[in-house]
Amino acid sequence: MRQFGYERPEYAADAVALAERPEVRYLAGGTNLVDLMKLGVETPDLLVDVSALPYEFVQEDLDGLVRIGAGVRNSDLAAHALIRSRYPVLAQAVLAGASGQLRNMATVGGNLLQRTRCVYFQDVSKPCNKRMPGSGCPARKGDHHNLAILGASDQCIATNPSDMAVALTALDAVVHVQDHAGPHEVPLAELYRLPGSDPQRETTLAPGALITAVDLPTLPFARRSRYRKARERASYSFAIGSVAAALDVEGDVVRDVRLAFGAVAPVPWRARTAEAALVGGPVNEEAFRAAAEAELAAAEPLRDNAYKVPLITNLVVRTLAELAAGS
């Protein structure tokens, strides 16, 4: 680990001012950043600790909108009564991630900006277009059994590792950002970028931008929502495929639905094609399967990750069927 400076400002404006240089990183829970610093993947010369900023709140406004401070610990978020009752998909997604100890440290803001766990990205002795633009992507020929089938480019097939972000994507969360231009809002779907020809750029955030909060729009039918994560061991591992879903059924018809996939793309993957296919259609497994297949028609599996297509299809069918059954 290289030498670095450390600041712990009490005001967001001070933090943003400190962080505009590219060599600066925000430090929240540190559960990913510190690892990457030990690996030499991240070599900041200054860490700006944001834990003194007043962002550890979960509150509801008069319109029923829920605002989550960026500094809220994952454990606290998952345990919060508002989240558990109105957005069970979010509580479940957070609890499906990492371990108890890590969730006690990790924050909402940090979780959104964690980096891919692609083994090539994490090993500085190997090429990686995301870490070292233009150096190449060995994952295409190498170990990619848990890398992207959707949204990837010939430059990068990394996946976004977050569980929480998949649920937030399904819920149409809006991110509050503060940067040199002041505070503003970004829909989560517009926060992340697909890799294209410049996979080193993962978000649309300006240099030094600080995530301060996340809004959850009122979505009454999200009370009937769930997160299902498949993984290689029972706990404490990243998804090989996950589905966040909320379903609104009226009689025999799907009135509304939210669907997002994890561990299949460089970003949390909002399944809009599937949603469009489902809305107004019947509530049965055939329709669920057809919708999933429509979404996954764009999949471009590689040698060792084609299993993700049936995996996600099965997870969609099962999760929607369970929601429809009210189980």
Next chain:
Amino acid sequence: MTATTAIGAGLNRIEAAAKVTGAARYAGEIPLDGHAYGSVVQSTIARGQVTMIDADAVLARPGVLAVLTHDNAPRLHRADDTDAELLVLQDDRVRYRGQAVALVIAETLEQARAGAELLDVTYQPEDHDVVFAADHPRLYAPEHVNPNYPTDTSVGDVDAALASAAIVVDATYSTPAEHNNPMEPHAAIAQWDGDRLTVYDSNQGATSVRQALTTLFGLADGAVRVLSEHVGGGFGAKGSTRPHAVLAAMGARFTERPIRVTLTRQQMFAMVGYRTPTIQHMRLGADADATLVALEHTAYSQTSQVLEFAEQTALISRLMYAAPNLRTRHRVVALDVPTPRWMRAPGEAPGSFALESAMDELATACGVDPIELRVRNEPSVEPDSGLPFSSRNLIACLHEGAERFGWASRDPRPGVRRDGRWLIGTGVASSTYPARSAPSTAAATALADGSFVVEITASDIGTGARTALTQIAADELRAPTERVEVRIGDSDFGQAMIAGGSMGTASWSWAIAKACRELLHTLHEIGTVPPEGVTAHADTAEDIKAQAQLSRHAFGAQFAEVRVDVDTGEVRVPRLCGVFAAGRIINAKTGRSQLIGGMTMGIGMALLEEGVMDPQFGDYVNHDLASYHVPVNGDVHDIDVSWIDEHDDRLNPVGVKGIGEIGIVGTAAALANAVWHATGHRHRHLPIRPDRVLTSLA
């Protein structure tokens, strides 16, 4: 045999309080005055030459004291039996990716690591060959397999018997590279005093490390002392001297300061050994009544360009079942990869996956219950050698396990049990591991206050060895355990077997029993203990040489239940049951823990663990615990461990067979057999990952 008072009791670990309060110090925590830190720089090519190391920039960094490379590192001596992997920084050749090419020494750990990251090493790479295959053109028959078993054996005429067999199973199984991941990474701190060297090291046997360092540094006998009071696991990866200890000693000599070298988790994947990948071709032939007429086990494994390690994969087939025509073969290929070494139950762990899976396939083909198949083919003597068994209670374990597990009501049909989205299945496999003893020395001292001290260079790698040896010594001395202090982990106590090959307790207990009996004899003669105490020494070398030729093995039976998610291919293990016949169990508590640990590691082997070799780099790319999965609590549910009360007086004075390895032998096969029973699909390649299960269900 010893009269037992302490032996068999579930005594708590003697050092438990020291460990949970942090008072127990491990090698990487020993503070020596003025010590500095060494950080290892690993090669980033798999084969070639180091053409230049530009150390100037690193040497100019704050705190950096030295950069050791092949240009300036102390020269090492080698003997005929020197482990070539320990000849670090002696030349410019790169023989595998991850080989040590430099050691950066600095005042702080952070400075050393930063220097190591920044060191500029230039290579002339050469084409590397890292892909293991059963048709590799450079496969060869080694002179022997680990540690010194015959490479090939043959009894009768396998080909003729297979040609006329009513039922034949012909199948190929494979297992991936698996990496030892003890909780404590390898660490050492070394200090020189003239030509005397003291090393606190994390290992499974301090005298073997002392011997290696004495040779490498050309020192006089007795000049090296290795201390290893507490060790946080090994699984074989600390069974021999590892490069970190040599680098620490080199660094200390070069800088004339104590130097600590601690490997990172990532470095361990290339520098401490691992289990070779295997490919195993099995041919089993049986009569219509399920009597084996032929068994052939051909095993392929890899080794490195540095030295030969030939896994004894097919050894298990030489003793398990009564096949009149029996052939085993081992072939090895030397690749540009790190050297595979011992990992818990080398040979038997991968070998049992193939043999016990093939037996399950044969049971199905013959239409008999898998337990009945094993009963019908139970040998009266070791099939390969004709030697009698010192004791063999495999059938008793199978029957006892069947009772505990509830096997009798099992429906043999595969793929027919379902609970919602889960398929359910059960499976069984046999376990075995050799029960050997090796020469060791010990000293037992009676003190005037009525207490005793026993000294032996045993190693407690977390197994509870210190506690078990205390129980043994107490019974031998007819004293309560509180009055007996067993001191271990110091090479000055004299030569002793390592904690490896399930031979530790068997070997050490022999030396301790002998020393204690000698001491009691002396005390009987002299009447009272003199003020300075009285000591008896023992060396079991001659006793072990005089042992009768017998087939000595522990046996066991393992049962598994699995649930397979039809949507995701995830496999869960609601219960495992293991029944073992392993001689005398010294400590019921730590013994049970060790067997549970072995079976838990078997879950990892069956379902999770896989070192992924990337041929582009010659590297196991998933070299951390986030991407190399070992079981976590969520993967482990009911594990029912028990043992048969087995008295075998042809082993060693205490009747110990050893239980370090047998827990992992057969677990993977029992689980694979259960997955077949659940799904109807036979997985012949490990691990049985969700992607593979899902693909098979499609």
